[in-house]
Amino acid sequence: MSQHTVAIVGTGPDPANPTVSGFAMGYRHAEAYRNHEDCRVAACADVVPENGEAFADEFGISEGNVFEDYEAMLAAVEPEIVSVCVPPAIHADIVVGCAESGAVRAIHCEKPMADTLENARRMVEVCDREGVGLTFNRQRRFGRPFTEAKRLLDDGAIGDLERVEIGWGDFYDTGAHTIDLAGMFNDDRPAEWVIAQLDYRTEDVRFGAHQENQIWAQWRYENGVYGVMSTGEGSDFVDAALALRGTGGTIRIDAPDGPMLEVERDGERESVDVGGETMHAAPTEEERFGSVFQDRSIAAVVRSLETGDPSELRGEIGLQTAGVIFGGYESVRRRARIDLPVEVEDNPLEALVESGELSPRTQD
Numbered sequence: 224m225s226q227h228t229v230a231i232v233g234t235g236p237d238p239a240n241p242t243v244s245g246f247a248m249g250y251r252h253a254e255a256y257r258n259h260e261d262c263r264v265a266a267c268a269d270v271v272p273e274n275g276e277a278f279a280d281e282f283g284i285s286e287g288n289v290f291e292d293y294e295a296m297l298a299a300v301e302p303e304i305v306s307v308c309v310p311p312a313i314h315a316d317i318v319v320g321c322a323e324s325g326a327v328r329a330i331h332c333e334k335p336m337a338d339t340l341e342n343a344r345r346m347v348e349v350c351d352r353e354g355v356g357l358t359f360n361r362q363r364r365f366g367r368p369f370t371e372a373k374r375l376l377d378d379g380a381i382g383d384l385e386r387v388e389i390g391w392g393d394f395y396d397t398g399a400h401t402i403d404l405a406g407m408f409n410d411d412r413p414a415e416w417v418i419a420q421l422d423y424r425t426e427d428v429r430f431g432a433h434q435e436n437q438i439w440a441q442w443r444y445e446n447g448v449y450g451v452m453s454t455g456e457g458s459d460f461v462d463a464a465l466a467l468r469g470t471g472g473t474i475r476i477d478a479p480d481g482p483m484l485e486v487e488r489d490g491e492r493e494s495v496d497v498g499g500e501t502m503h504a505a506p507t508e509e510e511r512f513g514s515v516f517q518d519r520s521i522a523a524v525v526r527s528l529e530t531g532d533p534s535e536l537r538g539e540i541g542l543q544t545a546g547v548i549f550g551g552y553e554s555v556r557r558r559a560r561i562d563l564p565v566e567v568e569d570n571p572l573e574a575l576v577e578s579g580e581l582s583p584r585t586q587d
Contacts (some may be wrong), residue, residue: 227525229256230266230302232293232317233309233333234278238512243429248333249308251513252360253282255521256306262525266300268293293317294324301326304528310431311335315342322346322355329356329528331521334399336541338432340549341568347538358524358536361403365519367497367505368476368484369404372467375474375495376408380486382471384409389452390461391477391502394421394438395548395572396429398452401465403544405450407535408467413543414450417442418560419551422455423576426583433576433583440551442563450547464502477502 235247249267256262266288269275279289290296297305297320305321307314307330314337321327330350336359337343350357363369376384387405392398406412419440427434437455444450453460463475472488475481482494483501499506505515520536527534550561552571575581 226261226263227304227528228265228300228302229253229262229304229306230268230296230300231264231278231306231308232268232296232321233307234267234269234274235308236271236274237277246430247512248360249278249306250281251517252306252308252331252521253278254512255517256304257282258518259521259525261529262304262521266290266296266302268296294320297321297324297326303327304329304331304524306330307332309333312338312431314338315346318346318357319349322350322353322357327355329358329524331358331360331524331536333360334541335395335432335548336399336538336545338573339568339570340545340565343538343542343545347542350538356524356528356534357538358527358534359399359538359541360517360520361400361536361541362514362516362520363400363404363502364407364535365523366502366516367500368502369407371484371495371497372465372474372476373408375486376467376469380472381467381469381474381488384448384467384469386449386451386468388461388466388468389450389464390454390458390466391464393434393454394419394440394452394551395432395434398548399544401452402450402547403541404465406444406540406543409444409446409448409450411535411540411543412444412446412448414442414547414550414563415445416560416562417547417550417554419554421555421572423572423581423583432570433572435572436583438551440547440554442547442551 231249234249236245238247238250253264256264264282268290275289389401421435421438423435440452442450464477467474475485484495484497486493546563550565553567554561556571
C-alpha cells in the first residue's frame with residue numbers, strides 16, 4: 224500500500240516547553256503519523272517561520288515543503304491527510320479551506336472543536352458536503368482506563384448506567400475530553416438538555432479562550448442517563464476524576480489514593496488492571512512528544528479513511544459534546560435550562576466577559 228501524504232497546519236513552538244498559549248500539538252500528531260507505517264509527513268505550515276523550520280528538521284521535511292501560508296501548502300503538495308493544530312478560534316476557517324481545496328480526503332483537527340457552536344456546525348456541514356472525513360483529536364477514548372471502564376459497563380458490571388460524574392478539569396478545554404467520554408460511556412447518545420452555573424473571578428485564558436474557574440453543570444441524555452460536572456473549588460464532590468454510577472455499583476477512574484480504575488459492588492472495591500496506563504499516557508513515554516493514545520487516535524483516522532467506516536472521532540459526535548458545552552454557557556447567560564440542540568451564534572462565556580457582566584481580575 225502506498226503511504227498517505229500528511230501535512231500539519233500549526234506546528235507550534237518548542238514541544239519541550241508546552242504552555243496554555245501553545246502546546247505544540249503539531250509535534251504530537253506528527254510523531255503518531257511517523258509511527259504509522261502507512262503515513263508520511265510531507266509538509267507543514269506555520270505563521271512563525273522558525274517554528275516551521277524547527278518542525279521540518281525534526282520530521283525530515285524538505286525545505287521546499289515548509290510554508291507560512293497553509294493554502295499555498297495545499298496547492299503545492301496536495302496532501303491526502305491534514306492535521307489542524309492551531310488555536311480553536313481559527314479551526315473553522317482552516318478546516319473549511321482544507322475541505323474545499325479538492326485534494327484533502329481527511330482532516331484531523333485538535334480539540335476543543337471550535338470557538339462557537341456555529342463554527343463547529345459549519346465545519347461538519349462543509350466536510351460532509353465535500354466528502355471529506357472530519358475527525359477531532361479526542362485521543363483519551365483509546366486509553367485503557369476508559370476502554371476498560373466501557374467494557375465493564377457493557378458487561379453489566381454495575382448494572383444499568385444511571386449517571387456519569389466528572390470532577391476533573393474545566394468545561395471547555397478539558398471538557399472536550401471528559402464530556403466526550405461521558406457520551407462514549409452512554410453509547411454516544413445525544414443530550415436533550417443542560418443547565419449550568421459558573422464562577423470566574425480570576426482570569427484564566429487558554430489557547431486564546433477564557434476558561435471558568437469553577438462550574439456546576441448537569442445534562443440529561445435522551446435515554447434518561449445524566450451527566451454531572453463539578454470543577455474547581457468543590458470538585459471533590461465527585462470522588463474520582465470520573466465516576467460511573469449504575470443500578471448495581473460504581474466504576475471510578477483515578478480516585479484519590481486509589482487505583483487508576485476500580486469497580487465497587489456491595490461495598491467491596493476491586494482494582495482493574497489497565498497495564499499501567501493513566502488518564503494521560505501509557506508507561507515509559509518520557510522521551511516522546513505524544514503518547515500511545517495519540518498513536519491509537521491517528522490509527523483510527525487512517526483506518527476510517529481506508530475503509531470508509533464512520534470514525535468514533537467523527538465531527539457529528541464532536542457536535543454533541545460542543546452542544547453540551549455551549550449550551551451550558553448559554554444556560555449561565557440566560558439563567559435557565561437549555562433544551563438541545565440550541566441555536567446560539569456566539570460564545571456565551573466570551574460574550575459575558577466582553578460585556579463586563581463577568582469581570583475576572585488576575586490576582587497576584
